[in-house]
Amino acid sequence: MREDNVRKIWSDAELDAALSDLHDDVDEEDGLAFARASLMAAAGTPEAPPQPRRRGTWRWIAVAAAVVTLVGGLGIVVSLRPPAPEPARPGASLAYLDRPLAPGEFHYAQKLTWVPETVLGKQVNVQRKVELWIPADPKGTWHRRTMWTGAIDGLPPAEHAEVNRAPKDEYGPAGVFPGEPRMTGMTQPGWNTPLKNWLSPDADLVTSLVPDRAKLTKRLLFDTIDVTDDGRAHSATEALTMVRMVLELGLAPRPVREALRDALSGIDMAFAVPGQTPDGRPATVVGVKDTGQHLYLDPATAQLLAWDFPPGTPATTPTRPDVPLTVPVAPPTPVGPPTATTKNEVPFAPQLPPAPATLYSFAITGTSG
Known part of the structure; x- marks a missing residue:
């Protein structure tokens, strides 16, 4: 600091x-x-x-x-230049975050990610911030806030676009937010398991995770996570997405995080090596060879620090186009597209500037925003 x-x-x-x-x-x-x-x-x-x-x-x-x-107790955010990205830094010791919460306290998680957009006729990346407050009792009401930060990557310095920074606040009992499909428990012929909501995890999903590497490996490979599942084993990228979605919440206890890390790194086409985050912090880098994505985890606590992927990586898994690889926390118009932009649903293209890494920070707070 x-x-x-x-x-x-x-x-x-x-x-x-x-x-x-x-x-x-x-x-x-x-x-x-x-x-x-x-x-x-x-x-x-x-x-x-x-x-x-x-x-x-x-x-x-x-x-x-x-x-x-x-x-x-706060995620410290530093502005580089207006409108500037907000590099996320953990606001407290990561080990401290695993202490039991008292009534009235919240797990706080912040995600800074980049979304492809068309701004002033140019393909750029626009930064979005998602904040999440989970109460001491995860069965209580979760609070999620989504907003654009105003940072645009790829727009020439001489050009300027005003961005709508109005936040969108949502509340979901036990993490079940309005508007998100909830088909947990649904079954179909050919599925290995009833559908599990790894792609929009809530309190029940996190509670169901046990710190057992072998059991988690099996779940990462064969849990039904989408209505198009046909019983085959998931790809390494799909497994990485499942792990990322859970770790982004900041709710899973340390033994579960460590077991998820080990389970993911043991899947075919995945690996774990010592390294650094894109902003230079020591990290365990868990990568997948099929799409080149990486998760950066704190070596001591397995807390999620960052996520990145190569330029040109599509927004969905190539082999399973219906499994989203972006966090399903914002509908197409949660806070409105940036002013003077046209919504672009096209995946990252080679001409698009490489998106900076997605960064995460976590804290314990006494308020929910």
Whole structure:
């Protein structure tokens, strides 16, 4: 975490006001210096906090800790240039995210992805942000927010297009959102299992996953995930999509995440190697050879960090065109297409600029947006 990242959350004026309100019996100059230094030290800078000369030290420590906790409990987003992409960074220790939630707390997940669009007559990628809040009891109501960020990749610098950034909020009991087909349990002749909603996972799907690599491998290969399934084994890319959809929620516990990682990497045409995310973080890279897609997982916790695929990869699996490979969180017009654009349902084409990687961040929050 850099100092400039922290100041995206707390400006100097906001910090001064908050500290002044919380404590009025410490020398202002000494107290503010101590609190700021404490915050910088907690954020990873080498500066050590000075010792305040007056009483009330414990309250200043509490204030500094509260600031750090706030930063750690939010997905920090840094804007590069307007309208700029939002590189996602985990807002807290990934191991910390596996602690039990208290009533009133939420699992928070953020996904920054790129969608092919036609803007001002040009094929470009437009960035979409999807945020998800899952309550401590996953059987409660989930809150999902979808919006365009305003970032456009592939548009010449001299051209500018205004993007509609109005958010679309949706609420779904136990993760079942309005408008999404729910055919879980449906059966047809030739299917290996009743239909399982891996492609739009909810609380029940996540609860059904056990931390057993062999059992998960079998499920990734043979669970019915689409009405066109004919009983054959799934491709490596289909299995990767199933795993990605679950990990994007930020709800699966660590043993399940690790078992999913191991189950996926053991499937034919898939592999797992040490590496780095597209933005340089250490990662376990789980890839598939049939489409060249990669998932980047945190080596210690198996949390999902990023996902990417080669330019020209179609939006659906080549061998199973009816199995979506994009997160089914946004209907064709959830927040409206960017202003001055024409909706383009054509998959990525060779002339389209390579889409930056999809990035994920997770946190524990006390609010649902």
